[in-house]
Amino acid sequence: MTVRSFARTLIALGLILTPVATLHSQAIAQVVLLPQTFFVGDMVEARVVVRTTETLSLTVPDPLPVTEWITIHSLTIVQRADGFEARIVFQPFFVGTRQLPVIGLGAMELSGVSVFVSSLVEAGDLDPAPIRDQMILPGTRFLIALLVAMVVFVPLLVLGTGKWIRRWIRYLVGRWRENRPYRRLMKNLKVLQAEMNQVDGKRYYIRLLDEARTFFHRHFHASILAATTEELEGRLEEAKAPAEIRRGLVEMFRFGDLVKFAQQTVTLEDRTRHLDELRRLAQMAYRNRKQSDRSRVDVGS
Missing domain, CATH: 2.60.40 (Immunoglobulin-like)
Structure with missing residues (x-):
């Protein structure tokens, strides 16, 4: 082997061993x-x-x-x-x-x-534990006794007060159905109030008056869905709506007719005033019905 070949071998070996040394x-x-x-x-x-x-x-x-x-x-x-x-x-x-x-x-x-x-099992005796009696959660005996008492006494209670319970259930269901138009009106007025600045005056009063017609039609069972503004007060009077409610609705409908058909300019103050007025009249009718229902229940009992 010549000196030049030996030098090349050393260089190659050094290149191979360099990563190993680095490691x-x-x-x-x-x-x-x-x-x-x-x-x-x-x-x-x-x-x-x-x-x-x-x-x-x-x-x-x-x-x-x-x-x-x-x-x-x-x-x-x-x-x-x-x-x-x-x-x-x-x-x-x-x-x-x-x-x-x-x-x-x-x-x-x-x-x-x-x-x-780590191990969850402790070191030491790993023999299985002896069989134990079934464990009962605290309060189990009390719950069993309470369940037995309910099975025995609840049917007796229902038999003794069944007529009274049925009457109150019918009353509550009826109240819920009667109050549903009021809840729906309050929800729709809240939506309309949020969109007050987004719709024009004509469309705003169309929606406002439609809400008024629908609610008072269902509340008083008055035939006003297709009634004109001139017919509105008479039909509400036939349905025994209070005079204050009749006057407020007629004033609102007349103003709405001017906006819808005569292109009357309407301000944000007008919109807010009539929406608050409709909410006030609906609340008045709702409170009057609650007082009337309470009086009927007191007389019946």
């Missing part, structure tokens, strides 16, 4: 496990700090190492001024101490990371 010069400085105590199946993050003065080209392997006793979900490399930090998220399926699988990072391999998986 051995890198040491794991710190391993932090989050959480510090974990059990089988827990999700754990290992933060492995490696200090080195060299600039390494590190890559995350794809796929990650796979074993039967541990599942590595992700690996993140964070560069540091004194090296790098590998953050490994894994899920162990063993008890005791083992090392994580060797992970190739391109320019180096990460190995020698030991983890300890």
Whole structure:
């Protein structure tokens, strides 16, 4: 072998051994496990700090190492001024101490990371515990006694007060049905108030007067859905609507007719005033009915 060939061999051997030397010069400085105590199946993050003065080209392997006793979900490399930090998220399926699988990072391999998986079973006597009597939750006997009492006394109570209960059920159902138009009106007026600045005057009064017709038609059972403004007061009077409600509605409908058919200019103050007036008249009619129903119940009882 000539001197030139021997020199080439030494250079090639040096290039091959350089990465190996680099790998051995890198040491794991710190391993932090989050959480510090974990059990089988827990999700754990290992933060492995490696200090080195060299600039390494590190890559995350794809796929990650796979074993039967541990599942590595992700690996993140964070560069540091004194090296790098590998953050490994894994899920162990063993008890005791083992090392994580060797992970190739391109320019180096990460190995020698030991983890300890705690056991839920206490060390010592692992013999099965003796058979115990079935446990009863606190208060179980009281609940059983209460259930038996209800089974016995509730039918007797229903038989004794059945007529009175049925009468009150019919009364409550009737009240709920009668009050449904009022609840619907209040809901629709709230929507109309929110859209007051978004619709023109004509469309606003069409919606406002339609709400008034629908509510007072159902409340007083008055035939006013197709009635003209001139017919409105007479039909409300036939349905025994209070005079104040009749006058307020007629004034509102006449103003609305001017807006709808005569193109009268309407201000935001006019819209607010008539919406509040309709709400006030509906509340008056609703309160009058509640007082009348309460009087009928008192007389009936």
